[in-house]
Amino acid sequence: KQEVTQIPAALSVPEGENLVLNCSFTDSAIYNLQWFRQDPGKGLTSLLLIQSSQREQTSGRLNASLDKSSGRSTLYIAASQPGDSATYLCAVRRNRGSNYKLTFGKGTLLTVNP
Amino acid sequence: NAGVMQNPRHLVRRRGQEARLRCSPMKGHSHVYWYRQLPEEGLKFMVYLQKENIIDESGMPKERFSAEFPKEGPSILRIQQVVRGDSAAYFCASSPPGERAAFFGQGTRLTVV
Numbered sequence: 001k002q003e004v005t006q007i008p009a010a011l012s013v014p015e016g017e018n019l020v021l022n023c024s025f026t027d028s029a030i031y032n033l034q035w036f037r038q039d040p041g042k043g044l045t046s047l048l049l050i051q052s053s054q055r056e057q058t059s060g061r062l063n064a065s066l067d068k069s070s071g072r073s074t075l076y077i078a079a080s081q082p083g084d085s086a087t088y089l090c091a092v093r094r095n096r097g098s099n100y101k102l103t104f105g106k107g108t109l110l111t112v113n114p
Numbered sequence: 115n116a117g118v119m120q121n122p123r124h125l126v127r128r129r130g131q132e133a134r135l136r137c138s139p140m141k142g143h144s145h146v147y148w149y150r151q152l153p154e155e156g157l158k159f160m161v162y163l164q165k166e167n168i169i170d171e172s173g174m175p176k177e178r179f180s181a182e183f184p185k186e187g188p189s190i191l192r193i194q195q196v197v198r199g200d201s202a203a204y205f206c207a208s209s210p211p212g213e214r215a216a217f218f219g220q221g222t223r224l225t226v227v
Contacts, residue, residue, distance in 0.1 A: 004156070034215075036218075042220060043118075043205060043218045043219055043220040043221050044157075044205065044218040045218075046215065046218075049215060089156070089157070091157075099162055099169065099170060100145065100147060100162075100207070100209050100214075100215070100216040101147065101159050101170060102149075102157075102159065102216075103159070104149075104156040104157040104158070105156055106154075106155060106156040107156060
């Protein structure tokens with residue numbers, strides 16, 4: 001059974017800092033891994049998706065890496081801003097095909113202080 | 115394209131009542147997924163449906179919970195005889211046919227009092 005763990009559970013940093021969020025998964029037989037952002041009382045916004053054959057993906061100030069063999073992914077946020085404050089969720093997809101069932105971690109609550 | 119629409123956004127039910135949560139997928143999406151987010155927990159997969167068919171219900175509680183995605187109209191997640199432990203945020207996601215990413219709705223926050 002796939003289990004996804006995110007460390008730390010919460011993180012508070014001053015504005016401008018670079019930071020790293022960690023995600024680990026127990027079953028390396030994944031199809032892809034996705035990082036989401038969830039704002040309080042809102043839905044999920046997809047940030048980055050890494051296919052199992054890829055090592056990293058970048059979007060603006062965000063960079064996600066994947067080490068499938070060790071079951072780890074990191075989300076790097078450069079020059080953090082107060083608007084980055086949210087819960088960041090990591091999710092893995094096992095199956096290929098049309099079943100997009102995802103296994104989520106519990107998330108990291110990020111607070112960026114002005 | 116309006117995105118995945120869920121309603122209501124907030125729902126309050128007394129213990130023993132029924133809760134009906136609706137999800138309208140994005141235009142062109144024929145696959146719907148329901149997830150539940152309990153307080154202090156991650157999102158847990160509940161059920162995956164295609165039009166008129168349940169494909170994977172491995173995460174659905176065996177009793178009181180049911181889901182449908184009829185040929186016409188939204189997908190419905192139905193919870194009968196709600197209990198306090200059903201209080202959670204319920205998220206719907208939809209995807210088009212094929213190996214495409216799913217998009218999430220804003221969620222319905224169910225509170226059982």
